[in-house]
Amino acid sequence: METPSNAEPPDGGTPNKFRSGFVALVGRPNAGKSTLLNYLVGEKIAAVSNKPQTTRHKIQGIVTQENGQIVFVDTPGVHKPGYLLNRRMMAAVHDAILSVDVVILLRDASVSTGNGDRFVLDLVKESGKPSILVLNKIDKVKDKALLLPLIEDYSKEHEFAEIVPVSALKGQAIDNLLAQIVKHLPEGERIFADDELTDQPMRTIVAEMVREKILASTGEEIPYVTAVVTERWDDTDPAKPKIYCAIYVERDSQKGIIIGKGGVKLKKIGSEARADIEKLLGIQIYLQLFVKVVSDWRNQARELDGMGVKE
Ligand SMILES: Nc1nc2c(ncn2[C@@H]2O[C@H](COP(=O)(O)OP(=O)(O)OP(=O)(O)O)[C@@H](O)[C@H]2O)c(=O)[nH]1
Ligand SMILES: [Mg+2]
Incomplete structure (x- = not known):
């Protein structure tokens, strides 16, 4: 074949x-x-x-x-x-x-x-x-x-x-x-160093990992209304950086779904994402997630700009 x-x-x-x-x-x-x-x-x-x-x-x-x-x-x-x-x-x-x-x-x-x-x-x-x-x-x-x-x-x-x-x-x-x-590629030299896997900033990859865990643990509606942004990366302790991610949703009810009863779901999302990120970075991290409600963010140019969703 x-x-x-x-x-x-x-x-x-x-x-x-x-x-x-x-x-x-x-x-x-x-x-x-x-x-x-x-x-x-x-x-x-x-x-x-x-x-x-x-x-x-x-x-x-x-x-x-x-x-x-x-x-x-x-x-x-x-x-x-x-x-x-x-x-x-x-x-x-x-x-x-x-x-x-x-x-x-x-x-x-x-x-x-x-x-x-x-x-x-x-x-x-x-x-x-x-x-x-x-x-x-x-x-x-x-x-x-x-x-x-x-x-x-x-x-x-x-x-x-x-x-x-x-x-x-x-x-x-x-x-x-x-x-x-x-x-089918043109003849030419390396564009990146041999050992480089991605030019994606770690902040973006971290946000992706968190988003993946949200998608895995919620139903049909949440994926569309959710975005994740790494808002702060504190390297004061380089052996265990502190990473803060914001999870955007559009309504309070969606915030409730992501946090779950007694915060159980958000905790699960956080620990699963942390495991993936630690594997990729090869060091331990402290990961803090918080949910932000911004109505209709999907139609707001300024919000999208801030999230790095480029025009
Ligand atoms: N059985 C099987 N499942 C696959 C294969 N490749 C991907 N999948 C599954 O298909 C689903 C979608 O995979 P993704 O890689 O997220 O697909 P995508 O094309 O990037 O999707 P979008 O980002 O939404 O455009 C996941 O559940 C994967 O596990 C494959 O070769 N075999
Ligand atoms: Mg994809």
Whole structure:
């Protein structure tokens, strides 16, 4: 099922030259973009959840190999924007597509195609960039022959440089994917140092981890109305920094849901996030969470600016 590796790069360049560049991960919400990014960099830097619209910002993850360096740009899932927040999220997707060398369209191969998929495909087509179709979640597709009609449909719609089935969750066929991507990058030197995994500020990653735990422990409504911002990072004791995160919601009732009876839920969110952050940083931290109610923050440019959700 895997695309055969082709030693000849399509740009006619020298096959063994070091290649480097930027690659956008785009797709519908829940396709598994952030799961793939985390697997690729080998650390959890992006929030993952089974709720749509988990990713709010572009997040970059770096993979350096002997023959090339790929800077992956994870983007929010493509959806119809209702609020200013969502319009900015979609602007981030467009921005990413325009700024990269290669576009990866990630698709959940275990569910049937809908209008949303067509919309994402159109975005990729319009970009005019070399594009790779990645069919994700093949671990959920018991009969692999079912992938063939999907591949056939997509190859009729657009001339993908490669079509690669993978499982981001199980790490299946990822080496093949990396090999296929590197071929399509321009010849060039490293953009980041060999050991760098992300250029994302730790403050943002911490906020992402907290958001992930909120999504995991609340129902359908909360993910959309919640944002997390790291407001203060106190390094007075470098062995155990104090980190203060604000959780934004729109109404008192939502604040109540996140705090839970006797503060139990907020405590759980805090300790789970702390565990992930300590693993990533390799040191202990003190994590303080507090909930802020700001009505309609999703439509307020100033609030969004303050949260780092760029225009
Ligand atoms: N079985 C299976 N589940 C996967 C795979 N990849 C991702 N998932 C699950 O799919 C859900 C969505 O994953 P995310 O990585 O958050 O998806 P996303 O595309 O980043 O979603 P948005 O940020 O909302 O656009 C999570 O529950 C993941 O565990 C896979 O290869 N196999
Ligand atoms: Mg995501």
